[in-house]
Amino acid sequence: GYGRTGIIYYENDSDLRETQVSSRIRMNLDATTESDAGVEFGARLRLQHDQNGSRQSVYDFDDEEYRHDGRDEIRTQAGKVWISAQGLTVEIGNVDTAFDSAGLLYATDLGSYDRSGAFAPSVDLSAMAGGFFTYTDSYVSQNRVGVAANYSFGDLTVRASYVDPDQSDMDTDVVSDIIGNDEKELGISADYKWDDRLELSGAYTNNAGGWDGVDLFFVGARYAVLENARIGLNYVNADDFNVGGVADNAFGQTVALYGDYTLADGLTNIEAYVANNDGDWATKETDNAFGIGVNYDLGGARLGASIHRDYRELVSADMGVRFNF
Amino acid sequence: GYGRTGIIYYENDSDLRETQVSSRIRMNLDATTESDAGVEFGARLRLQHDQNGSRQSVYDFDDEEYRHDGRDEIRTQAGKVWISAQGLTVEIGNVDTAFDSAGLLYATDLGSYDRSGAFAPSVDLSAMAGGFFTYTDSYVSQNRVGVAANYSFGDLTVRASYVDPDQSDMDTDVVSDIIGNDEKELGISADYKWDDRLELSGAYTNNAGGWDGVDLFFVGARYAVLENARIGLNYVNADDFNVGGVADNAFGQTVALYGDYTLADGLTNIEAYVANNDGDWATKETDNAFGIGVNYDLGGARLGASIHRDYRELVSADMGVRFNF
Amino acid sequence: GYGRTGIIYYENDSDLRETQVSSRIRMNLDATTESDAGVEFGARLRLQHDQNGSRQSVYDFDDEEYRHDGRDEIRTQAGKVWISAQGLTVEIGNVDTAFDSAGLLYATDLGSYDRSGAFAPSVDLSAMAGGFFTYTDSYVSQNRVGVAANYSFGDLTVRASYVDPDQSDMDTDVVSDIIGNDEKELGISADYKWDDRLELSGAYTNNAGGWDGVDLFFVGARYAVLENARIGLNYVNADDFNVGGVADNAFGQTVALYGDYTLADGLTNIEAYVANNDGDWATKETDNAFGIGVNYDLGGARLGASIHRDYRELVSADMGVRFNF
Numbered sequence A, B, C: 001g002y003g004r005t006g007i008i009y010y011e012n013d014s015d016l017r018e019t020q021v022s023s024r025i026r027m028n029l030d031a032t033t034e035s036d037a038g039v040e041f042g043a044r045l046r047l048q049h050d051q052n053g054s055r056q057s058v059y060d061f062d063d064e065e066y067r068h069d070g071r072d073e074i075r076t077q078a079g080k081v082w083i084s085a086q087g088l089t090v091e092i093g094n095v096d097t098a099f100d101s102a103g104l105l106y107a108t109d110l111g112s113y114d115r116s117g118a119f120a121p122s123v124d125l126s127a128m129a130g131g132f133f134t135y136t137d138s139y140v141s142q143n144r145v146g147v148a149a150n151y152s153f154g155d156l157t158v159r160a161s162y163v164d165p166d167q168s169d170m171d172t173d174v175v176s177d178i179i180g181n182d183e184k185e186l187g188i189s190a191d192y193k194w195d196d197r198l199e200l201s202g203a204y205t206n207n208a209g210g211w212d213g214v215d216l217f218f219v220g221a222r223y224a225v226l227e228n229a230r231i232g233l234n235y236v237n238a239d240d241f242n243v244g245g246v247a248d249n250a251f252g253q254t255v256a257l258y259g260d261y262t263l264a265d266g267l268t269n270i271e272a273y274v275a276n277n278d279g280d281w282a283t284k285e286t287d288n289a290f291g292i293g294v295n296y297d298l299g300g301a302r303l304g305a306s307i308h309r310d311y312r313e314l315v316s317a318d319m320g321v322r323f324n325f
Helices: A125-131 B125-131 C125-131
Strands: A002-010 A019-034 A040-051 A072-085 A088-093 A145-153 A156-164 A185-194 A198-206 A216-226 A229-237 A253-262 A268-277 A288-297 A301-309 A315-324 B002-010 B019-034 B040-051 B072-085 B088-093 B145-153 B156-164 B185-194 B198-206 B216-226 B229-237 B253-262 B268-277 B288-297 B301-309 B315-324 C002-010 C019-034 C040-051 C072-085 C088-093 C145-153 C156-164 C185-194 C198-206 C216-226 C229-237 C253-262 C268-277 C288-297 C301-309 C315-324
Touching (some): A019 C040, A040 B019, A072 C072, B072 C072
Antiparallel strands (some): A145 A156, A156 A185, A198 A216, A288 A301, A301 A315, B019 B040, B072 B088, B145 B156, B198 B216, B229 B253, B253 B268, B301 B315, C002 C315, C019 C040, C088 C145, C145 C156, C229 C253
């Protein structure tokens, strides 16, 4: 797991304070056993405390402004069981989905909070989480069950996942006040690394997030032009994505150019992105978003900061520390 | 703790899917310390995630059909404290009760889910859990407190437990919509093993489950007729058991004959039971229940499957994997 | 963490039972990592189960009687993140406050439950918790955030803490039904130890517990008059403390004289206090409270008992065992 803390600024016209403290403590409780034949059996439960989370809420697309989510929750999260042997891992339960696990999907994230304004519709691609299933913080449907598999051989990793949000066929919807998203989601993704210089990543998901007929595509590539510099290009097609059938939430296609550069000290890493989105949704003001960030490696921990301007022409910034354990 | 996952089939005439995924992850968090004199002090909390639990709900005796419980809960369970020295262990809090701990009580359970249709009224004896107190998943009364003691010397283990569901005398009932079950439950049990061939087990509880005047009896015996074959006989008297004073929930007496046989590979274990119940309750169709199961030892984990036909003439089956850690 | 269990007697005229079982299991889940430069980064989550807690509820000042709190909760508590280097520790989140951490503040606590009747208004100084912020069991405001720092050099430790119960400026109150306590609390404290014989401790907090203008002061000293005997004097000024502006909850000033004596066996420790309070609140009957207790060291665990008569002229007693792990 990891811990992180620091402050985040969200540009804001209301009376709410723009700069607030935001922290997260995540502890994964993993238990494993190995059979005589070398098959690993494992189970994970997760304890997580979020103080004033770093993301905005997902469904509030009419809000013209940034705001802190004000959430202060500690949760014991639904678990998953896995069986692993010879590069193949099968997970059952609250699984990590194939789309969410694509290697470069979050490559534009900056700073210690790993935030990004590059992708529609919000400051962070994962704000599209209404768009596809992920390892969830908390279940919204009692009947949701997932199965996922991933297989690694050499430099190639392939993944597939299947999430049934309504395995009892009781027609419960994932989002209780919206009708329709109880379809089975199928996703696949693949990552390839060549000579430690070139990374390729692709993902596709059908019935994304349980919405009938919603397809999402992603491809990305990153190349190490120098020992200490990388440049990448990501493309997401979310033309199908909308929420509750609202027409003006067409999130369109996004292209992002990004890169990072490590200074001669070997500890300071500067990173940036610029992105173009052709979608057309309610709060959008511009087609271009950009951000720049820096991370300083403390060895076991890192200090980070970033500043972004997103498609709503709003500015956000953060500064903090993150450490893994 | 342990993890298990797989699929369970419940015969069913409704629109609900008959075969569903069911998983459990149980993590016991035990902390112990030892005094200079060798007395062990310990405490346990438990984290558990149930995905679509393997048991039917307890109080729905009018339902003519099997169904999955649809539960998907992750819970932090009430704890217990224990003190242990020289074979004697005293527990306080959410205790393992004497009746529930009797060595052969669950000996008819089959497969990786340890399910059984041998005892009234349901697919599993512990579906009679309304009948006696156990280590609970979640408290229904704030005032419940238990004390339990067990003592082992050589091949004999004796246990006693006392559960007061209303220690403040506020007359709160354990089951909030049913009046009456706030009595103090007293239970005793004993296990004896002779020469590793013969096992004897017996238990008695008074005011079972907090119900005034409800007595439960159990005796069981199992004998290893061969190195790799055992045969056993269990008897439960639940004549007193009913819920909410409903007369036709007289669960009567049950006799079960059971056995298991390990194949020459030393890994495959076949197990079966046949049971007769003379009770008379609403959904009962026949006096006989039977089941057969198999477990394959993976070393540290086991694959298992079982099929049952119970007193309602309904069939259920399961297949899955279970591993301890 | 620790576990403790035993029985507590509260004098009581109602029908509720006076002697009840009370237990607590506390498990601190600490995760730490160290940077190359020797800076420690850490995070804590806490799991705690309280069976019928040892304290009375805080806000019920009109109740003329003792009673058990009947609480039986298991909670996953809000976390904190810390960074530590060269004697300086900075905490963020659910912090241990400076006032609550003062070394001698709880020095009058007796027995295995560490209860005390020495300070106003209740059987335990920490029943004044409405008076200042502490590491909380559960958040009552989503927007609460704390920062604390402590620095040790040699025999001196100094601490400062800052708790903002409303960092978003949404004017939510800590206690939902009482208006006013959303101010920022600032606290400082210091401890000094001289030659292992003399201990000095002092603390001050402004806007205590989020209440505007409420100041609390504490000073204490303890001296080892013999190798096996100590005597101490504590002073608390809670003149400002009231709840909801109720005038007759003026808790005034309290002076307590206390000491402890270890018998020649080196294991049995006898402790006692006598306290005088000049406050004037609704349920007060006398200016003097006193108590005596004993602890027997089992090595890793301790048996303890205590008996108290507090300012309401009510008697309480406890007996139990406590062990750390």
